[in-house]
Amino acid sequence: MNPYSKTIQCRAAICFAPNQPLFVKTIEVDPPKDNEVRVKIFANSICHSDINCCTGVYSFIKYPIIPGHEAAGIVESVGKNVSSVVVGDNVLLLVMSYCGLCLLCKNAKTNFCIKQRLVHTTMTDKTTRFKFNGQPVYHLFGISSLSEYTVVDEAQVIKIDQKARLDRVCLMACGFPTGYGAVVKVAKVEPLSMVGVWGLGAVGLAAIYGASKCGASIIIGVDIKEEKKEIAFKFGCTHFLNPTNSETTIKEAIKSITNGFGLDYALECVGSANVVEEAIECTSAYGSIVVVGSTRRDDSFSISPNVFLSGKKLTGALVGGYKSKLEIPNLVAEYVEGKIDIEPFFTGNVDLIRINEAFEELKNGNALRTVIKM
Missing domain, CATH: 3.90.180.10 (Medium-chain alcohol dehydrogenases, catalytic domain)
Known part of the structure; x- marks a missing residue:
């Protein structure tokens, strides 16, 4: 001392x-x-x-x-x-x-x-x-x-x-690894995957950035603020949906964009049980949903367990699932080397x-x- x-x-x-x-x-x-x-x-x-x-x-x-x-x-x-x-x-x-x-x-x-x-x-x-x-x-x-x-x-x-x-x-x-790690470490998004991200604050944009780095072919950003559209595209978004400014539901819009299949991966970065439920509905039969945003303790949703019999998966992570002292230094090194912007x-x-x-x-x-x- x-x-x-x-x-x-x-x-x-x-x-x-x-x-x-x-x-x-x-x-x-x-x-x-x-x-x-x-x-x-x-x-x-x-x-x-x-x-x-x-x-x-x-x-x-x-x-x-x-x-x-x-x-x-x-x-x-x-x-x-x-x-x-x-x-x-x-x-x-x-x-x-x-x-x-x-x-x-x-x-x-x-x-x-x-x-x-x-x-x-x-x-x-x-x-x-x-x-x-x-x-x-x-x-x-x-x-x-x-x-x-x-x-x-x-x-x-x-x-x-x-x-x-x-x-x-x-x-x-916190912010960058929370979104980025949810994609690259927890979801393990593959090239040509179809990815949806709800909530386009810094965490959601880090998820979009991660999906782009992974080579996802479709990256859909969902946010109620229309002004998020421009910046989302700068981070790698290919489609933008605003639930308050759409003629169809988010589920219908995503089904259309993905040719009826639904998303391979859905990232909930809002912190809302209702959004988690919507993300589940928007994934394919074998899709994965990663809960990233934290909700109020009394926030909940109800869904039939049968939804998961097709192989659909629901998981979550804090700070991208990274073991802090072991893995965060690797992200810092990638930043210093210019591999992460x-x-x-x-x-x-x-x-x-x-x-x-x-x-x-x-x-x-x-x-x-x-x-x-x-």
């Missing part, structure tokens, strides 16, 4: 209650405990999950809380027993934990880990590392990167190539003090990813 590590005062964006603006306040950030790392955050990209955290979508959230989870920075100090990073390393923060030791980490079929903090608002010892006016401030996903400094478990941080731009590679923490995903840069503007732009569909410079 850095012997000079001590409590730090810094700025952070705090959500004090659901559906309220965020406030940038000066907080205290404690030193890292055993197996923890304190990181100086350089850049965040804002994700819809951050908005969900602040609007009451997630039932596990406690307030006040610091959102933010797509982030990159530099290691400021480390706790005892930390061996994978050292002070001064450029690092990416990871939504999906990877301790490498538990049964989940050792199982190739999942990217979950026993140390996962997805539905917890504290560190593993059930305390927080943030305080405001002497009171605890809670963590989102074990990360809370909309703070100039944050503390994370070693299982949620990975050293990255020094050549990777921190204000770009932050997207590799993530530049089109970035639509703005603002200071932390303008965080509410960035949230509104994303809510309204006017931005893909806005970088928050810390």
